[in-house]
Amino acid sequence: MIQDKIRELSGNIFGGVVANRRHLHSHPELSFHEVETSAFVAKKLEELGLEYHKMADTGLVALIKGDKPSNNVVALRADMDALPILEANDVPYRSQNSGVMHACGHDVHTSSLLGTAQILTSLKSEFGGIIKLIFQPAEEKLPGGASLMIKEGVLENPKPQAVIGQHVMPLIDAGKVGFRAGKYMASADELYVTVKGKGGHAAQPQQNIDPVIITAHILTALQQVISRFADPKNPSVLSFGKVIANGATNVIPNEVYLEGTFRTMDEKWRVDAHIRMKKMAEGIAESMGGSCEFNIMKGYPFLVNEEKLTASTRGHAEDYLGKENVLDLDIWMAAEDFAFYSQQADSCFYRLGTRNESRGIVSSVHTPTFDVEESALELSTGLMAYLAIKQLGN
Numbered sequence: 001m002i003q004d005k006i007r008e009l010s011g012n013i014f015g016g017v018v019a020n021r022r023h024l025h026s027h028p029e030l031s032f033h034e035v036e037t038s039a040f041v042a043k044k045l046e047e048l049g050l051e052y053h054k055m056a057d058t059g060l061v062a063l064i065k066g067d068k069p070s071n072n073v074v075a076l077r078a079d080m081d082a083l084p085i086l087e088a089n090d091v092p093y094r095s096q097n098s099g100v101m102h103a104c105g106h107d108v109h110t111s112s113l114l115g116t117a118q119i120l121t122s123l124k125s126e127f128g129g130i131i132k133l134i135f136q137p138a139e140e141k142l143p144g145g146a147s148l149m150i151k152e153g154v155l156e157n158p159k160p161q162a163v164i165g166q167h168v169m170p171l172i173d174a175g176k177v178g179f180r181a182g183k184y185m186a187s188a189d190e191l192y193v194t195v196k197g198k199g200g201h202a203a204q205p206q207q208n209i210d211p212v213i214i215t216a217h218i219l220t221a222l223q224q225v226i227s228r229f230a231d232p233k234n235p236s237v238l239s240f241g242k243v244i245a246n247g248a249t250n251v252i253p254n255e256v257y258l259e260g261t262f263r264t265m266d267e268k269w270r271v272d273a274h275i276r277m278k279k280m281a282e283g284i285a286e287s288m289g290g291s292c293e294f295n296i297m298k299g300y301p302f303l304v305n306e307e308k309l310t311a312s313t314r315g316h317a318e319d320y321l322g323k324e325n326v327l328d329l330d331i332w333m334a335a336e337d338f339a340f341y342s343q344q345a346d347s348c349f350y351r352l353g354t355r356n357e358s359r360g361i362v363s364s365v366h367t368p369t370f371d372v373e374e375s376a377l378e379l380s381t382g383l384m385a386y387l388a389i390k391q392l393g394n
């Protein structure tokens with residue numbers, strides 16, 4: 001059975017996959033600067049006899065063609081970038097690039113996909129169809145490496161019928177994976193707002209236009225966009241984490257500066273909400289004698305796991321891991337640039353459990369103590385190879 005062969009291969013290559021992960025972990029690079037990472041991946045692909053071409057500067061694409069006749073195409077995606085975080089883990093493979101850390105597990109995704117490529121390469125005679133490997137830069141930074149690679153044609157020639165991606169999840173025990181069909185993660189837009197008034201002595205409000213009071217009204221009124229205009233069946237979140245009014249007890253400032261985030265899971269509502277928020281903020285400021293500059297920086301779209309593809313992929317995962325090791329995921333209001341693929345092609349983004357409480361591996365992604373239970377890498381390499389082969393119709 002193909003499953004048994006994959007299991008055996010993933011066991012055989014496990015040590016090498018962990019070594020690759022540790023190499024990447026100790027040499028992290030920031031978004032759009034994955035130069036050495038990209039060269040490392042290129043070298044590993046060459047060792048497997050795979051041709052690749054580069055996209056979006058540091059991204060790589062390679063094809064593995066099965067020997068059996070089939071023109072089906074499945075794409076597998078890994079992201080490669082790290083975060084500006086100073087690693088606090090005292091491990092032999094800790095970051096050697098001070099202030100930069102693989103704190104989102106993209107080292108795991110990249111080394112795992114290289115392992116999957118190794119398995120698939122040695123099983124070419126067993127399957128038909130084409131597997132497209134996508135190693136993308138800059139998941140963590142706008143506009144997102146995925147959007148650039150799509151612009152450069154990563155989803156064409158050949159066009160995949162399905163795109164599959166995985167992401168570590170420290171909430172799930174190693175040995176398990178999680179799936180969710182349908183809407184899974186949110187779009188995320190950044191809001192940059194300047195409320196302008198006229199500053200002066202706090203004892204003479206009649207001579208000033210107080211931007212602090214205007215801002216107070218804007219902040220509370222904007223929540224009504226969520227509570228009164230959003231469809232309650234569709235999640236929306238509006239949060240402002242930065243409010244700067246740099247006056248004093250007796251000084252009204254000239255302006256107040258705000259930064260926030262707006263997240264949802266519907267593209268039409270997303271655009272509508274942008275218009276409503278801007279109009280409301282500008283209208284309130286104007287009615288109170290001030291003005292408001294409301295700037296929106298569009299981030300990633302929402303991530304949707306295509307129902308049929310996700311159901312079949314989940315079924316294959318259950319075959320490979322056993323039903324008890326495949327969990328249901330709840331929706332999550334974080335954003336992920338895999339969403340760009342999911343807006344263009346049938347896609348499935350699942351979670352790889354990496355938690356091991358007995359070893360204290362519990363920290364969230366994007367924290368200085370994040371790490372993974374590496375035994376998950378044996379599962380992840382084999383599982384993805386199996387999912388790809390099955391999804392190709394073998």
Ligand SMILES: [Zn+2]
Nearest residue numbers: 104140365366
């Ligand atoms: Zn991240």
Ligand SMILES: [Zn+2]
Nearest residue numbers: 104106139167
């Ligand atoms: Zn990530």
